[in-house]
Amino acid sequence: MDANLKREIIVDNVENPFHRGIKDKENFIKANTHNESCIDNIDLYVKIQDNKIIDAYFEGEACAITTSATSIMLKKIIGLTKEEARSLMKEYYQMIEEETYNSDKLGELNVYSDIAKQPSRKKCATLPFQTLEKTLKISEIEIDD
Amino acid sequence: MNREDFPMLNEDYIYFDNGATTFKPNQVIQSVVDYYTKYTANSHRGDYDLSQKVDYLYESTRDVVKNFIKANNSKEIIFTSGTTMSLNMIVFGFMKYFLKPGDEVLITKAEHASNVLPWLELEKEIGIVVKYIPLDDNHKVTVENVKNSITKNTKVISLAYVTNVIGDVRPIKEIASLIHANNGLIVVDGAQSVPHIKTDVTYDDIDFLAFSGHKMLAPTGIGVLYAKEKYLELMKPISYGGGMNSRFESNKEVEYKELPLRLEAGTQNIAGVLGLQAAIKYIEEIGIDKIHEHEIELKNYLLTKLKEIDNIEIYNQESDSGIIVFNIKNIFSEDTSRYLNHYHICVRAGNHCTKMVKDEIGIKNTCRISFYLYNTKEEIDKLIEVLKDNKKIYEVIL
Known part of the structure; x- marks a missing residue:
C-alpha cells in the first residue's frame, strides 16, 4: 500500500470514525486505556454473546493514529469470536513489531505497517487493541463468576 | 534577550515550553x-x-x-x-x-x-x-x-x-x-x-x-x-x-x-x-519586571497573529501572563504538537497535569505556549507561518 493511500485511509477514519459514540450502553463491557502520555483517552464498549463480539463502539479523545486505529479495529472485530479477535490482535502486534505476519488477515490495519519507523507512535497504534484485550478479559472474569 | 547566554538556543529549536522547564544560561x-x-x-x-x-x-x-x-x-x-x-x-x-x-x-x-x-x-x-x-x-x-x-x-x-x-x-x-x-x-x-x-x-x-x-x-x-x-x-x-x-x-x-x-x-x-x-x-x-514585560509583549504579539488564522481556538485570551493555550479546530492537541515538532517548534500538548480544568474550559486537551526571556518575535513569526499552513498537518505527521 503506498503512503498516500495509507494516509487517506487514516484521515478518513479520523474524520469519519466508525461506531464513535454509543447511545445504549446496556450489556456492553467497557474498558479505558490511557497510554503513558496520559493524553489519549478512549472508552471502548464491546458486546459479547456466545463467545462472539456482536457489537462494539468507542468514545473519547485521542490522536489521529489512535482514533483511526480504533475505528479500523472496530470494523474488523465485529462478528469475530474472541479467539478470532485475539488471533487478529496477534498478527497486528507482529506487524507493529516488524515480525513476520499475514497481511491478508489485517485488511485496512495494514496502514500501520510502517509505524515502527516512529517508535513513539507504536503505543498510539496498539492502544485500541490493548483496550480490546481488557474487555475480553473482563468478559472472562464475568463468566467465571 | 540574552540569547547568547543559552547554549540550547544553538540547537535549532524554537522552545515554547517554558512552563514545563527552561533552558539554562x-x-x-x-x-x-x-x-x-x-x-x-x-x-x-x-x-x-x-x-x-x-x-x-x-x-x-x-x-x-x-x-x-x-x-x-x-x-x-x-x-x-x-x-x-x-x-x-x-x-x-x-x-x-x-x-x-x-x-x-x-x-x-x-x-x-x-x-x-x-x-x-x-x-x-x-x-x-x-x-x-x-x-x-x-x-x-x-x-x-x-x-x-x-x-x-x-x-x-x-x-x-x-x-x-x-x-x-x-x-x-x-x-x-x-x-x-x-x-x-x-x-x-x-x-x-x-x-x-x-x-x-x-x-x-x-x-x-x-x-x-x-x-x-x-x-x-x-x-x-x-x-x-x-x-x-x-x-x-x-x-x-x-x-x-x-x-x-x-x-x-x-x-x-x-x-x-x-x-x-x-x-x-x-x-x-x-x-x-x-x-x-x-x-x-536583567530585572524580573523586564522579563515579565517582555513575555507580555510576546504574548500580545502572538495573540494578534493567532487571531488572523481562521481555525485556531484560543482559550485564555484574558490571561495576564506569558501563557497561551489553543487548539487547531478539530485537530487533537497531540497531533498539533507533533506537527509543530516537525519544524523544531516545542509546545506542550495535553492536560498539563491539570486534569480538572476540563470542567472549567470544557476542553480536555490543549496546546500550550509559554514564553521566557529568550523567546523572540521572529520565533513567533515562524510558528505562525507553520500554523497558517495547518491544512497539511496530516501530510506531515502521518
Missing part, C-alpha cells in the same frame, strides 16, 4: 561545573577549607533566595527537590497536625496535580474537606468568589499564584487578607509565578510558598519551601536522618537541629542550590 551551567570541578565537598560536614567554602556558598544561597522573594529571615528558606516536594511538606509536615476533621481547604479546579493530590490524600487520611472556589467566565479566581466560598470552617486556601494552563494571576494579597481574617492560612504554589513576576511574600502576607528552580533557569531537582518562621517551627520533618539531627543516643533520646537544617535531611542537592543562586542572580541582573 552558561552562568548557571558554570556554577554547577565549578562545584564538581573546583570545590566538591559535602555541606555542614567538614572542617576543611573545601567544605567551608561549600557551606558558605550553600548558606549564601539562602540569603539570595530570601532577598529574591522578600522573606524576613533566611531561616524561612528550606531547600527541597521542587514545588511538588515543598507542597507535600506543607500538607504532610504541617497541615496534617494543624487541621482537624471537618476543617475546609479551598482550592480550584485549575490547580496543578501537586496542589490537588496531597490535599485529597489528607482528606482521606484525617477527614478535612476539600472544596473548590468557583472560577468566573474567564476562568479566573475573583475576590468575590473567594469571599463567598469561605465558611467558618475554612482553615486554608491553597492556590497557584499563576496557573499553569490558563495563566491568570491571582489576587493573592486580597485572598490572604480574607483567609487571615477567618483565622486561616494561605498556601501559594509559585511554580509559574516566581520565575516570571515579582514575588514579595511579606507584602502579600503569604504563609507558605512553594516553587521550583528548573522553571527559572536553575537545574532540575532543586526547589524552595518558604514559610513564616512561626509555622516552620511547628513543621514536622517528613524525612529523618543525617544532617538534621543534633544528637541521638542508645537510650533513644533524640534531638533535632534548629531551622532550617531540621527540614533538610540527608545530603542536599548542593550543585542544584549553587545553580539556583546563579539563576536568581542572573534574573536579578
Whole structure:
C-alpha cells in the first residue's frame, strides 16, 4: 500500500470514525486505556454473546493514529469470536513489531505497517487493541463468576 | 534577550515550553561545573577549607533566595527537590497536625496535580474537606468568589499564584487578607509565578510558598519551601536522618537541629542550590519586571497573529501572563504538537497535569505556549507561518 493511500485511509477514519459514540450502553463491557502520555483517552464498549463480539463502539479523545486505529479495529472485530479477535490482535502486534505476519488477515490495519519507523507512535497504534484485550478479559472474569 | 547566554538556543529549536522547564544560561551551567570541578565537598560536614567554602556558598544561597522573594529571615528558606516536594511538606509536615476533621481547604479546579493530590490524600487520611472556589467566565479566581466560598470552617486556601494552563494571576494579597481574617492560612504554589513576576511574600502576607528552580533557569531537582518562621517551627520533618539531627543516643533520646537544617535531611542537592543562586542572580541582573514585560509583549504579539488564522481556538485570551493555550479546530492537541515538532517548534500538548480544568474550559486537551526571556518575535513569526499552513498537518505527521 503506498503512503498516500495509507494516509487517506487514516484521515478518513479520523474524520469519519466508525461506531464513535454509543447511545445504549446496556450489556456492553467497557474498558479505558490511557497510554503513558496520559493524553489519549478512549472508552471502548464491546458486546459479547456466545463467545462472539456482536457489537462494539468507542468514545473519547485521542490522536489521529489512535482514533483511526480504533475505528479500523472496530470494523474488523465485529462478528469475530474472541479467539478470532485475539488471533487478529496477534498478527497486528507482529506487524507493529516488524515480525513476520499475514497481511491478508489485517485488511485496512495494514496502514500501520510502517509505524515502527516512529517508535513513539507504536503505543498510539496498539492502544485500541490493548483496550480490546481488557474487555475480553473482563468478559472472562464475568463468566467465571 | 540574552540569547547568547543559552547554549540550547544553538540547537535549532524554537522552545515554547517554558512552563514545563527552561533552558539554562552558561552562568548557571558554570556554577554547577565549578562545584564538581573546583570545590566538591559535602555541606555542614567538614572542617576543611573545601567544605567551608561549600557551606558558605550553600548558606549564601539562602540569603539570595530570601532577598529574591522578600522573606524576613533566611531561616524561612528550606531547600527541597521542587514545588511538588515543598507542597507535600506543607500538607504532610504541617497541615496534617494543624487541621482537624471537618476543617475546609479551598482550592480550584485549575490547580496543578501537586496542589490537588496531597490535599485529597489528607482528606482521606484525617477527614478535612476539600472544596473548590468557583472560577468566573474567564476562568479566573475573583475576590468575590473567594469571599463567598469561605465558611467558618475554612482553615486554608491553597492556590497557584499563576496557573499553569490558563495563566491568570491571582489576587493573592486580597485572598490572604480574607483567609487571615477567618483565622486561616494561605498556601501559594509559585511554580509559574516566581520565575516570571515579582514575588514579595511579606507584602502579600503569604504563609507558605512553594516553587521550583528548573522553571527559572536553575537545574532540575532543586526547589524552595518558604514559610513564616512561626509555622516552620511547628513543621514536622517528613524525612529523618543525617544532617538534621543534633544528637541521638542508645537510650533513644533524640534531638533535632534548629531551622532550617531540621527540614533538610540527608545530603542536599548542593550543585542544584549553587545553580539556583546563579539563576536568581542572573534574573536579578536583567530585572524580573523586564522579563515579565517582555513575555507580555510576546504574548500580545502572538495573540494578534493567532487571531488572523481562521481555525485556531484560543482559550485564555484574558490571561495576564506569558501563557497561551489553543487548539487547531478539530485537530487533537497531540497531533498539533507533533506537527509543530516537525519544524523544531516545542509546545506542550495535553492536560498539563491539570486534569480538572476540563470542567472549567470544557476542553480536555490543549496546546500550550509559554514564553521566557529568550523567546523572540521572529520565533513567533515562524510558528505562525507553520500554523497558517495547518491544512497539511496530516501530510506531515502521518
